[in-house]
Amino acid sequence: MTDQYRPKPEHKFTFGLWTLGNRGRDPFGDAVRATFPPNDIVATLGEIGAWGVNLHDNDLVPIDATPADRDRIVREFKKACADNGVVVPMATVNLFYHPIFRDGAFTSNDPEVRAYAVQKTLRAMDLGAELGAKVFVLWGGREGAETDACRRPDEAVKRLREAVNYLCEYSNARGYGYKFALEAKPNEPRADIYMSTTGHYLGFIPTLDHPEIAQAWEAGKLFHIDLNDQMPGRFDQDLRFGSSNIKASFFLVKFLEDVGYTGSRHFDAHAYRTEDMEGVKDFARGCMRTYLILKDKAAQWNANPEIQSILRDLNKTAPGCPPVGKYSQSGAAALLGHAFNRDKILEKRLPYERLDQLTIDILTGAQC
């Protein structure tokens, strides 16, 4: 591999313990890889040039560990991180693997399950804080239903709100300073998921007691992103970043770089089930390499004179056209009184086929 695409700490590439540690279990098949111990994963991440490691509570500490075991595990993990120059920017909680969450965690019908889920999350927040994490992710993978007969969806959302409000207060009370990242899931593993898109969470967040905890970039607050790839309309594939749809991955990288995103580039993906341990490294290296290739393409795109000329022309205003801007009585009067010439407006060219072909040329290296 050329030096040009070598990952460095300033690229802020991170992987989850669960991504390199993924053993390839699926609904129809058993694990294909041996357990990859957390401290070994950290060593590998250091070796291949990643900046950080993220984790669920139970990725590191077994669900039935004693307090003494827990403390020893954490101590050794912190040492491994320090030895390998790897930071822990994000933590999260596993509210989906154990059968107790088979009907949801925060939205379960059983108040005891809901209470247990909150307790487990508070402890995971303690763990993350101890490791230095400043972002806490919540993924409601079991917050859904197979039959709407079991609970009304508005009741589920109320319960979710109660829980997240609680967690925010706890973060404040302990001075953890977490930002909470709420993660959607459109398809699996329940028949239907309550918060199936990021948009759903964007609607949910302002109803919280502390809505300042999360937003997507356009509103100024993106602070964490999961990168992977996927063929649309399939199960959750979590393929190596950029390996399925190069163009969509390109526009995502370009957006992050254009807006000056400073958070982790976190790869929430995993190696094919066909891979062995060496292949897991190939997978992780590939995620970072493709990101850097696409980042370089984004710079080429921004520097391309023909592209920039087309974009400038597209956004020109016709002389005499009244502006919209902020509403005012006089502005509205001017706008309502203006005679638009639809045929004339239609003459303006929109050379998007050309613009898109230039993008393809840059992506394939046919034009640099």
Add this chain to the structure above:
Amino acid sequence: MTDQYRPKPEHKFTFGLWTLGNRGRDPFGDAVRATFPPNDIVATLGEIGAWGVNLHDNDLVPIDATPADRDRIVREFKKACADNGVVVPMATVNLFYHPIFRDGAFTSNDPEVRAYAVQKTLRAMDLGAELGAKVFVLWGGREGAETDACRRPDEAVKRLREAVNYLCEYSNARGYGYKFALEAKPNEPRADIYMSTTGHYLGFIPTLDHPEIAQAWEAGKLFHIDLNDQMPGRFDQDLRFGSSNIKASFFLVKFLEDVGYTGSRHFDAHAYRTEDMEGVKDFARGCMRTYLILKDKAAQWNANPEIQSILRDLNKTAPGCPPVGKYSQSGAAALLGHAFNRDKILEKRLPYERLDQLTIDILTGAQC
């Protein structure tokens, strides 16, 4: 048809001029039905027992009508509504049919197109207000892209916000008292749509200057709904309500009735292309009939003793389990200190297969 399912004004069933007037044009085929003049549609709606009619500006007034034509058309339409006992609860604006909107209306790159789109909407708001509408729908069918090269998505959302803020101010300035309903579209007609789900709009609304204009029910503010049916993963089919997925339609009707929804039951669907004018009536009658059948099923479901007994059991709290509720230091201490017995919690039955089969029994009439 039995009397039991006869639509009455208090059911608040409404149809758009564009639904009964749909001529069956599609990407591969020409219109199959003659023009259905607006005043005739109103007469038909009165005849079949609908409560109201909704419209886009150009469903009633051609885009190139003179002011005099416009006034005459509106006068005659108001008379037709009055004669047939049909109200106009909702109005909207067509920002998608004319080629001028081929690259968007409020989000177009061309400032002149954006200005024209706002002007056209202000006039459509005047029209709706004159007809008595209190809900104004915005559907951004062209607010999308074929290639992300043409504009950054955050720029598009900024433009959309500017426009909607402007419309809200105008509604206030004129004393129209509109509620704005923002309508998403996941699939067509652009390759990608910026606001593709209701969740996206729920996230967008709080960033407006007047966020009080719209919300979904769970937050207490649903005031308009479009009813139709669809096979998932297909183009926008707009089938007769309840005709594709009976169970999903049932849970939707049950939700609206359970929460005491008082707005229009608006059917945004259209007859199969195979139908003639009589078939269009069959279609409209079927929408209302199936709604009333399902409303009746919802009452059966709520009254079913076995269902209610299962639901009660599902929501019982175990003795000694600490509540979550609102965060407090002492509450958190109690919660953190509680020893949960996961195995014991798992013993609680969740008889959802039975609950769902009871639902199927009620839906099929196998059990009443």
Add this chain to the structure above:
Amino acid sequence: MTDQYRPKPEHKFTFGLWTLGNRGRDPFGDAVRATFPPNDIVATLGEIGAWGVNLHDNDLVPIDATPADRDRIVREFKKACADNGVVVPMATVNLFYHPIFRDGAFTSNDPEVRAYAVQKTLRAMDLGAELGAKVFVLWGGREGAETDACRRPDEAVKRLREAVNYLCEYSNARGYGYKFALEAKPNEPRADIYMSTTGHYLGFIPTLDHPEIAQAWEAGKLFHIDLNDQMPGRFDQDLRFGSSNIKASFFLVKFLEDVGYTGSRHFDAHAYRTEDMEGVKDFARGCMRTYLILKDKAAQWNANPEIQSILRDLNKTAPGCPPVGKYSQSGAAALLGHAFNRDKILEKRLPYERLDQLTIDILTGAQC
């Protein structure tokens, strides 16, 4: 439950050991139910009125069983079947669970894996034959790819053909008299599956040395069907039959009954993860009950005078219209010479909205 919908042997309802024995493992969660021993499943099937049980080799015999273990297990299973009046109409082979099949079985790049897969299948055929099965199912769940770089798809199809030809010869040589049912999978568990639809298999079958082994009904040879339910565009949900889309399930049942299908009604589905053992029974009972409800609806549909009258009218020929039928020179001359009146033809009504509403009425019991 009423007697009317009680399952009886003549309904030929069957379940797989893997369906009742499903432990609810999924990509994000552990098993939620205890092991359900095969002989206990057979007892349960007898109790709830199922006719038969189907199985993969390893549902009954562990992959590493000794020959002596294998023989004892089979002997005891045959006794359980006999004791409970349960037959074994179908057998299949598990070529997907063990990691050895992580890159396919019959289509693997490794010739040794391909040889092992064939050996394992021959032994599964021996097992099925010993239990009396006459249908052998092949599901190529691992016959796919994550990257097309790993093998050309035409090479994969060639290998699949070689294997299936081999199995057919073996069935003939041993006198097993199997029919092979080739089962498609559109979505999981590989990123792409080579034979993703039944149509793909219908195209594949005629290229076999013994193409007489399989066809779909229209060609006269459907002999096995898997029944379950699913929300389109999601992962493989395998929901209780009829629980998601009542109408689609109805038309499937109606088709099977109309054409006089005499094979097993095999439910390849499983209980929700939320269920315990009693819930697994609820699930199995519900599959059969809903089938019988829908079979009863199909009889109502066929007996409905308005439906039958519409169908008769739809298929009437206009006087003077030349027939198509089998090609002949004189027939073609007549057809080419005929002057069709398109406007006149268009006047014929196609009252499909009415026809479909009558179907909804019957399905909901609003009209019997």
Add this chain to the structure above:
Amino acid sequence: MTDQYRPKPEHKFTFGLWTLGNRGRDPFGDAVRATFPPNDIVATLGEIGAWGVNLHDNDLVPIDATPADRDRIVREFKKACADNGVVVPMATVNLFYHPIFRDGAFTSNDPEVRAYAVQKTLRAMDLGAELGAKVFVLWGGREGAETDACRRPDEAVKRLREAVNYLCEYSNARGYGYKFALEAKPNEPRADIYMSTTGHYLGFIPTLDHPEIAQAWEAGKLFHIDLNDQMPGRFDQDLRFGSSNIKASFFLVKFLEDVGYTGSRHFDAHAYRTEDMEGVKDFARGCMRTYLILKDKAAQWNANPEIQSILRDLNKTAPGCPPVGKYSQSGAAALLGHAFNRDKILEKRLPYERLDQLTIDILTGAQC
């Protein structure tokens, strides 16, 4: 543009009259471009280096043209083709635009519509033959249903078979020598389409009287292909070839070139609705350019030593492993008697992440 990717006749690039002539009509919007007369399209195709032009009957000859008009139009079109060095390799028939086909053509319930559809097709075959076409495409865009209540699907397939058999006989009787290409459609424009995948047609073809007319490549007979691009799970987008999924387009081009496909590279796509006439040319040029870029990448891929070395290793046989091959009694005995060592087999590496990353490197030009 560099010379390297200039299209030449030997590349056999073809476009339909309907692709360059597409006026951008969609379900929600009017035409955005003026009519592009067929003879002008042919001139444009000559100018940009395409080899051929394909057409539906009514792309060239209006549905209500008199015989004299028809003959004049055809004469002038042949001259335009000759003048511009453009051939007509394929013809087809429009059985979807006119309302008469609103419930299907060959599968319509109305025998008169079926007869008219066959007549129209015979005449389209005459037209194609006169223009030199040797491939005749059938696309059953209206052969589907909104409600299964209207006809049984097996009846629809019977009617389709009858029609296609008739067309084959006519082709033979007139000595046209056509190959028929049967084109599937998964989504639009009916709610459900009978032949929704190529697999369905592969199953259908062997039931014809002349099954030799069509097959996909693996069986040795691919003779026509439509090239475009699409985001999965959306409406039929027909985007510029290679513009959405570069990698999938690459593997398609690689397959066609690897197997020595000699037929037309036909682009069944159309320009964005945002384009004017110049943009339509950009679109057409882009289709061909991207094909040639990807063809060049395919050659790089085949010549890459690391890729070839991985592929060789993947396909090696372990010593002592019995072959499968053709069935024989002794071979089966050897196979059944062989002791496979699953753990040993599992040690073989399958470095697909590496293989796929090399593919991404080549596609992006990061490695040549």
